[in-house]
Amino acid sequence: MKSKAEKQNGLNDVIEDSREYKYGFVTDIETETIPKGLSENVVREISKRKEEPDFILNFRLKAYRRFTEMDEPKWANLKIPPIDFSDISYYSAPKTKAKLGSIDDVAPEILETFDKLGIPLMEQKRLSNVAVDAVFDSVSVATTHKEKLLAAGVIFCSISEAIRDYPELVKKYLGSVVPIGDNFYSALNSAVFSDGTFVYVPPDTHCPMELSTYFRINNSESGQFERTLIICDKNSHVSYLEGCTAPQFDTRQLHAAIVELVALENAEIKYSTVQNWYPGDPETGKGGIHNFVVKRGTCLGDNSKISWTQIETGSAITWKYPSCILKGDNSVGEFYSVALTTGHQQADTGSKMIHIGKNTKSLIISKGISADVSSNTYRGLVRVSPTAKGARNYTQCDSLLLGDKCGAHTFPYIETATGTAQVEHEASTSKISDDQLFYLQQRGISRETAMNAIVNGFCKDVFNHLPMEFSVEAERLLMLKLENSVG
C-alpha cells in the first residue's frame, strides 16, 4: 500500500493535469494514409491494402452504393457544422509493417503512446485480469492475452484477423445486427471500416477475463471507422470494455463506428464504454471529435441478455443510441448511461429497446448532467411489438443542470402495441438541490466537495454497473471534468 502522503500527491497530480485535457498529445509516427476523399476506387483500395477476401470487398461496395443514395440525418437535437466527406482520409495506418497481431513488431512510439495513456501492452506491464485490443487510428496494433483466451476457446482479435482466420463467423454475423443501409453512417462505416475488434465466445464458456478495446485517434485528418463484432454463443458470458481518447486538434475529427453484438440462447454480453474523446476547446468550442456511433445488440436466443453501460464525458458532439433488439423469448436488454456535457459539448444519446419476443424485459437508466453552455439530450425509444406478449420496460431518465446557460432535453418515444405489456417511464429535470448542498455544508463539507458528492450520488446506479476496475476510474473522470467546469 502507498503511504497517505503519496496517495495525496498522486491525486493532486491528476487534478493538476485535469486543468487541461490530459490525453491531448500527438504521437509523431510515420503513417500510410490514403489521399482524402471517397469513391469506389478508395473503397477498393482499402480492401486491397488489407488483402481482404471478395465477400468483404462486395460488402463494402454494396455499402458504398447505398451511401451515395443517402442523405445525412438531420433529426437530432444537435448543431452539426457541415461535414465535408471529401476532405477526410478514410484510411490511416502506422507505416511500420507489423505482422497482424504480433506485439513484438509494434513500433515503440505506439507502445509508448499506450503506456502514456495508462494502457501498457508489453507482457511485463499488462493488467493481469484484463485483455486489451489497442486500436491506433484505423488499425488494431496489438491484442494482449490472446493465447490465454484461446486456451479457453475465446477468440479475441482484430476484425481484420478475424476476416482472415474466421471468415465463416464473420460472413454469418457481420451486418446482421446493423444492416448496411440502416442509416447514413452505418452505410459509410460499412464501406470504409478500417479495423476493430472481434470476439467470439464458444458455447458454455464464461470468458475468463475482462476484454477491452482502447481506441486512439492520432491523425488529424483521418476519420476513424472501426467495426466491432461480438458473438456470445449458447450459455456463455462475456464482459467487454471500450475506452477512447484523442489528441487535441483545432479541426474536428469524425468517428463513425459500428458495434454489433449477438447473444445466442442463455448468453450474456455486458458492454461498457468510458468515452473521453477530445471535447474541443472548452472556451471556444473549437476542435474535438464528432462521435457518431451505431451500437446495437440482438438478443437472438431465448433467455439471452445484453447490457450496455456508458460513461460519456468527451467528444464535441456525441450522437449514439446503444440499443437492444429483443428477439428471443424472455430476453433482457439493459442500458445504463451517464452523459456529462461541459464547455460547448453537445450530446444526443439514449437507447432503443425493441421488444419482439415474448416476456422480454428492458431497463433504461439514464443520467444526464449539463454544465456551462453545453446541450444534453436524452432520446430513447421503447417499442413493444404486437408479438411481444408480456413484455416489460422500466425507464428512468434524470437530468441535472449546473448553470443557467446549458440545456437539458428529454425526448422519449414509448410505443406499445399489445395490451399484455407493462411499460413505465419516469423522468425528472432539476438543478442541484439547495437543501442537499446546505445539509452537507452544515456538516463542514465545502461547497465544491458537496457538489461532487451529490453528482456522484446521482450517477451511482450507473457506476455500479461498470466492472469494478473501471468504476472508480469513471467516478474520478467525472469529478475531474466537473471540477473544470463548476467553478
Next chain:
Amino acid sequence: MLKIKNLKAAINGKEIIKGISLTVNSGETHSIMGPNGSGKSTLSKVLAGDPSCEILGGSVTFNGVNLFDLEPEERALAGLFLAYQYPVEIPGLSNREFLRMAYNAKLSNEGAEEVDPIDFDEILNEKMQTLGMGEKFRERSVNAGFSGGEKKKNEILQMAILQPALSILDEIDSGLDIDALRVVADGVNKLKNDKNALIVITHYQRLLDYIKPDFVHVLSEGKIVASGTSELAKRLEARGYNDIAVLV
C-alpha cells in the same frame, strides 16, 4: 460561547424572528419551546446559515467570531452543529462516505491528518455500537429510505462523530416513539460535557424529561416571552401555549 443580540430575520420575505437575545455558555443546556410558527426552526436555520434566511438586524457571535461572516461550512467547522427536524435525503451517497467526508473536513480544518476508509470504519463502528445502530446505516444512502426514527438517530450519530462545541437539536423528538426517543436522548446525554453546549428546540415538555435543561425559554411570535428553569416547562405543559400570556 454563543451570544445572540436583538436578532431579527426573515424567511421568504416574511419577518419571523423579531428581536431575540440569548447567551449560551459552555456546559449549559438551553431549551427553546414554543407553539408552531413561533420561529423556533427559523432561529436554528439562521444560526446554521441557511441561504433562504435573510438577516434583518442584530448580531450573533460564536466564540467571539461574527457568525454572519462565516459560510455554512465554516460555521460547522467552527463547531456549530444543527440536528435537522427533517434530515435531507441524498440518494447515491453512502452514509459511510458522507460521514467520512465530514469527519475529514473537520480533521483537515484542525490541521490533522485525514483518515482512510479503514481507520474511519473503526471510529464509525464504535459510535454506531454506542448508539445501538445496525449495520445498514453504514452502506445505505444518506437518509434515503430511512424511517423518521432512523433519520433522527443518524443525526445523533453525526453529532457523535463530529463532537461539536454547540449542538442545536431542532425538534429531535418529533415523529419518535417513546423507545426511540429514549435512545436518541441517551445518545445526546452521553455526548454532553462541561466543554460543550446544547440548544434543544421542542414543542413538548416530554423530551425535557430525558434531556434536562438548565434554562428554558418560551418563544412566541418571534420573541422570547419568558425564560426560566425546567419549572417553566412543566407549567407550560400544564396550561398549554394558549395561556402564554399568564406566564409572562
Next chain:
Amino acid sequence: MLSNTIDHKESSEQETVAKTVDLYKAALKKSNPAPNLFVLNEAAISRFTELGFPARKHEMFTFIDTRKLEEAEFRLANDYDTNADIPGDDVEKHIVLADGVLSPLQPYVAGNDKNVLVTPLPKALANHTLRDMLLASVNNETDAFAALGTAFIKDGVVVEILPDTKATMPIKITLHTNKGPVITAPLVVVKAGARSRLQVVVEETGGGESSFMNANIHFILEDGATLEYLLSQGGGCDSWSFIKHHVTQKKESRFSAVCAFTGSGITRNSIDARLIGDDAKFSLRSTSLLLDKDQAHFHVRVNHEAKNCESYQLFKNVVTDSGRVSVDTTVAVGNGASLSKSDQLVNNLLLTENGRADVKPNLTILNDDVKCAHGATTGKLDEEQVAYMKSRGIDEASSKRALVTGFLNVALSVPDFKCPLEPIKQKLLARMEKANA
C-alpha cells in the same frame, strides 16, 4: 427505389395541397367573407401551403395516419340550418356553431351576465387588435391543420368577460357538424379580462360519415384571470375531429382544463400554451375511453416563458378493441423562466391485445432553476386490485368496470372546478356499458 418512393410521396402531398386550395377557392366564392375575415383566410391558406400537407413521418403527426384524410373527398357544408336537430340539454341556452356557422344569439344574449359579451366573429374582427392577434397566430402556426382550419373559417364567436367580474354560470358552446363528407372550421375566441373568472364548456355533437371538423379555439387570459374549460370531444363514427387550442396566459392567470373523449371517431386535440406572465399556472386533465377503432391523439406544448410559472398535465386513457391513443407532450422552459415547475403524467390502460398506445413526454429545458418531472405508464389492469375486489365478493366484470371508472375519474376530480363534470362522467359510464356489451 427509395428515391422514387420519396418523389411519389412528395407529389401526392403536393396534389393534396392543390386539391385543398381548390376547395378553399370554392368556399370563398360561396361564403363571400367580410374583408377582415378574408385577410385572415388568405393568410391561413398561404401558411398552409408553406407548411404543406403533413406526411406520416412529420414529427407532429407521427401517430396519426393522415393518409385517409388525404384520400377523402370533402365537400363544403351548407350554411346554418335553423331547423338542425342539435342534441343536448337546454341547447337553446348554448352558443351553437353548426357547420362552422354561428346560430342566432338571442337566447343567450337576452339571458344572463351583463359582464359577458358574446360577439359574432365578423363583427368582432372590426376590432383590429383581435384581427392582428389572429393574423400573428396563423403566421407563426407550425401545425398545418390549424392553419387549414383558419383558412376555412367563415364564421365564429368571440366571448369576452370584463375585468374584475365573475360569470354567474358556465358559457356553453356547442360545435355541431352535420353528417359528412363535409369539412367545417369553427373559430372560438375567449378573452378573460384582468382578475375575471369564467367557465367555458365546449361540446362537440353530430359528425359521422367522414365529416371533418377542424376547429381553432383561442384563450387569452389577462393578469390574474381564472378560466376553467371543459371539453367534450369526438363526433360520430368515421368522423374526424381536430381541435387546436391556443392559450396565452399573462401574469398570475390560471387556466384549468378538463378534456374528455366522449364521442367516437378519430380526434386530435392540440394545445399550445404560452405562459408569458410571471406566476401563471396551467393545468390540463384529460380522460379518454376508446372503443372499436376510435383514435384519440394529443399534441400538447406548454412554453414556460416567464418566472415562477407552473404547469400540470395528467392523461388517463383507456384503450379497448382496436383503439389507438397517442400523447405527444412537450414542456419547454425558456432561458428566462426561472423557478419553473412542471409535471406531466400519462397513464394508459390497454385492455385488449390489439389496442395501441404511444407516448412521447418531452422536456426541453434551458434554465437551471427548474423542477420538471414526467412519468408515463402503459399496462393492463392491476390483477391484484381485481383479486382484492373479488375477495370482497364483487364479480369480475363489476370489479373491472369499477377499476376502469376509477382510473378515468382521477382526471375528473379537480378541486374547486366550476364546470359541470357530472355529464361527462355519465357519458363515460354509458360508453363503458357499450364496451361491456
